Amino acid sequence: MAKRIDVSDLNVYYGAFKAVEGVTMTVEPRSVTAFIGPSGCGKSTFLRTLNRMHEVIPGGRVEGKVMLDDQDLYASDVDPVAVRRTVGMVFQRPNPFPTMSIYDNVAAGLRLNGVKGKKKLDEVVEKSLNGANLWNEVKDRLAKPGAGLSGGQQQRLCIARAIAVEPQVLLMDEPCSALDPISTLAIEDLISELKSQYTIVIVTHNMQQAARVSDQTAFFNLAATGKPGKLVEVADTQKIFNNPGVKATEDYISGRFG
């Protein structure tokens, strides 16, 4: 599975407003890349261009190129729905489907793909819940509503739901910001495990989290309110945190602004 992402000269627009400007970066397969930066700097917006979810917002469009291995995500013959089946996403707030059971939540993506056989579904549901470190906690209540779990469990359920369809890439938009420290730790451990199979990109406001889980870190910033966000620096996490190449990066991670 796991593919390489190659972004070159990407501009993101909402209508006439340019939200992100000139991003060029590469994400290696089977690695974790963290996006850090102050609020409103466009890191979530950029993340959403990687599975074309920004197009859900009216007026959302891009200029530039996003390659997934040798496939251009924005080629005219590419269906955004197909992209989202290849590039999964986990959101800031856990969002299990409230009317569905735990089992049905995990199976939802497979059913959308037309998988019907109960045996196959059982198998994938167990595998995905195991993959999200949730199986032991929920195996006796798979038929109960997903919304009845704790926040941290719900987020792991959402991760299970995302990996059930075996995506190439997993995008996470501040997946721990609504969780307590123990649940956060559980998710971080999970990210380290998932890395062996997936390409992972995570947006986080938590500098320690970026330092703990990621191999590569990208720092985004914006010159002023109303100006587009820019990629300031992208490098190995070690380098960004110990020896950043740009002054703004150092100021941000040392807490001098942002």
Place this chain on the structure above:
Amino acid sequence: MSSVTGVSIADELPGPDRRHTLGGDGAGTGRLGDRLFGGAAKGAGIFVIGLVSLVGAFLLWQALPAIADDKVNFLTSREWSVDNASNLRFGILELLWTTIAVSTIGMLIAVPVGVAVALFITQYAPTWLSRPAANLVDLLAAVPSIVYGIWGLKTFVPVFDPVQSFLKDTLGWFPLFSDAGISGGSTILMVGIVLAIMVLPIVTALSREVFAQTPVTHTEGALALGATKWEMIRVAVLPFGKAGVISAAMLALGRALGETIAVTIILSTLAAGSDWTWSVFNGGETFASRIANNAGEFDSPAKTGAFIAAGLVLFVLTFVVNAIARIVIERRKAFIE
């Protein structure tokens, strides 16, 4: 219409950020303005409750003597002869069937179409179109029912009659579609279709409100899994709006059950003693249209009592339908909180 109960749409629809009003005793300050306003509000509330109770009591008080004098079974008889006060013979079976038949046909059409229109307005229509389209549908509710009646009789029925004849010819072997000998096409089916158009705005408006409230996190969750638009609606929007749609249908049903003037104008009445038929191509009278057709002849208490007894059944019927709608709304509230 009693069925819409004068409750605002906003009140029917608990949203995620619906909050409790500050109604505790501690909120009142005991100042003059507070006491005046509190008293006025309490008075208005008691007045409305009193009014509804009095209507119910009046119906019972007028209807019960007539029902006691009834020489046939009130619930199971099809007879209706009330001119001779010493030999009252009246039953509601046929009225009940016609009322339920026209309302059911109305619902079968209005609910799917109304839900589809609401989905179009909230999910598919571009922004510049959705608001005008919503207002246009709401405008249907502003058309007086007498206008629907005239339009139905003079325009819709003649146009649709050939279709009806075709159905009669091809499906006539099935009792529901057998030829009942009504000429001109003023049948139960026609009235049902006109009623569907009349209640469409209720179904659409309420469904639209709940669909629009679907949390973005749910719709994005579905889309991020690679759902197409329709799949997203099936996985996120429809389950979220289900209870709202059910209550919308119930409120619309309450309106359809009580609709009077359009039914009175369009539907062919039957001669006394006509044969019973299940056909939707038959004529007939609903509770409301029978009362309206005879409103000029309430000359003796016994006769009036018979019609009021029919009105009482309609009152109970709409009351039950509205109560069910309320219960569904309450259960949805519990589910969201």
